[in-house]
Amino acid sequence: MLGLGNVGRAVAERLVDEGWRRLVAERGYEPPELVAVGVRQPGRRRGIDLPESIDLSDDLAGLVGRDDVEVVVELLGGLEPAGSLIRTALAAGRSVVTANKALIASGGAELEVLTRQSGAVLRFEAAVGGGIPILAPLVRDLAANRITSVTGILNGTTNHILTAMTRDGADYAGALAAAQRLGYAEADPTADVEGHDAVAKLVILVRLAFGPWLAPGSVARTGISAVSPAEIAQAASRDEALKLLCRAHRATDGTVTASVAPTSVARGSAIGATDGVTNIIEIEAHPVGTVAFRGPGAGGPATASAVLADVLAISRGDGSSWASVPNGVGVGG
Numbered sequence: 001m002l003g004l005g006n007v008g009r010a011v012a013e014r015l016v017d018e019g020w021r022r023l024v025a026e027r028g029y030e031p032p033e034l035v036a037v038g039v040r041q042p043g044r045r046r047g048i049d050l051p052e053s054i055d056l057s058d059d060l061a062g063l064v065g066r067d068d069v070e071v072v073v074e075l076l077g078g079l080e081p082a083g084s085l086i087r088t089a090l091a092a093g094r095s096v097v098t099a100n101k102a103l104i105a106s107g108g109a110e111l112e113v114l115t116r117q118s119g120a121v122l123r124f125e126a127a128v129g130g131g132i133p134i135l136a137p138l139v140r141d142l143a144a145n146r147i148t149s150v151t152g153i154l155n156g157t158t159n160h161i162l163t164a165m166t167r168d169g170a171d172y173a174g175a176l177a178a179a180q181r182l183g184y185a186e187a188d189p190t191a192d193v194e195g196h197d198a199v200a201k202l203v204i205l206v207r208l209a210f211g212p213w214l215a216p217g218s219v220a221r222t223g224i225s226a227v228s229p230a231e232i233a234q235a236a237s238r239d240e241a242l243k244l245l246c247r248a249h250r251a252t253d254g255t256v257t258a259s260v261a262p263t264s265v266a267r268g269s270a271i272g273a274t275d276g277v278t279n280i281i282e283i284e285a286h287p288v289g290t291v292a293f294r295g296p297g298a299g300g301p302a303t304a305s306a307v308l309a310d311v312l313a314i315s316r317g318d319g320s321s322w323a324s325v326p327n328g329v330g331v332g333g
């Protein structure tokens with residue numbers, strides 16, 4: 001495992017917990033063994049006591065190359081060194097699980113080529129919707145459907161801010177500052193409030209729902225930093241709520257359009273009633289109709305649920321996150 005931050009710690013806690021290991025064993029899995037963890041400073045205290053047998057190292061490339069490593073779980077975040085380490089692991093035929101939406105959205109097509117050529121497995125359920133199971137149900141349980149649209153709230157930080165502006169009448173700056181104090185927004189909130197994080201997640205959903213890898217820069221994007229209390233009040237007067245809405249649609253001729261923008265939606269709708277840091281994704285598909293997935297879009301323990309589900313899926317032989325949907329890059333099997 002690479003990284004021992006919010007998500008890494010929550011994953012490691014379960015991997016070494018006897019109760020969790022018994023639970024997965026009872027479900028027929030061989031509990032995965034955590035053999036090594038890569039961090040910047042192995043000596044630093046991190047609020048988790050790992051057994052001495054687990055190698056804590058700052059030589060991340062060395063860990064990825066170890067003979068006894070079958071699955072690399074990347075929880076560093078950022079494009080580098082995460083990207084190089086993942087490419088090395090995939091090229092050597094090792095399976096990779098990652099929660100890194102920025103990396104998958106910007107480099108997904110290249111990673112898909114590499115993965116298909118090497119026969120490795122790459123899974124990234126935690127990259128979209130945190131703990132919400134969405135990618136696996138999309139490709140597996142909706143396989144009999146033609147998906148026409150994907151709509152939802154994919155960023156908890158901005159939904160928390162918009163909810164606070166609606167409930168408390170706060171202005172954007174005040175709601176952002178409060179979210180930062182509560183730990184719901186980062187010190188540099190740009191990726192969240194300007195919609196880049198939501199775009200990355202929508203790019204991943206589009207690949208699995210519709211086929212192509214969109215360039216993140218090609219998705220129409222408006223953040224929430226210019227949303228005014230007057231706009232919120234206007235929406236409320238129509239019994240609507242302003243949400244940072246992610247939308248992707250496939251027309252009958254196959255054209256895909258995608259956008260992320262503050263949008264007014266009926267307060268009584270499933271999306272309009274989704275407040276705070278909760279995420280929701282609605283899929284419209286034929287013949288099923290509309291199905292919705294709602295739950296915790298972030299947080300260490302919730303995200304660990306998705307990361308560990310991917311590790312177990314690999315042991316089950318499920319293949320990559322795109323397995324069973326048409327090849328997005330035109331190579332391999």
Ligand SMILES: NC(=O)c1ccc[n+]([C@@H]2O[C@H](COP(=O)([O-])OP(=O)(O)OC[C@H]3O[C@@H](n4cnc5c(N)ncnc54)[C@H](OP(=O)(O)O)[C@@H]3O)[C@@H](O)[C@H]2O)c1
Binds near residue numbers: 004005077102
């Ligand atoms: N947090 C969430 O709720 C959430 C939800 C969904 C997806 N994700 C994704 O999960 C990933 C991890 O997020 P997080 O919140 O756990 O991040 P985090 O708390 O910042 O943890 C990152 C960890 O990676 C380590 N790290 C980063 N760069 C490194 C480097 N160059 N060499 C060695 N170690 C390095 C950090 O080490 P130090 O401790 O030494 O700095 C830290 O242990 C990201 O891709 C994020 O987008 C997070």
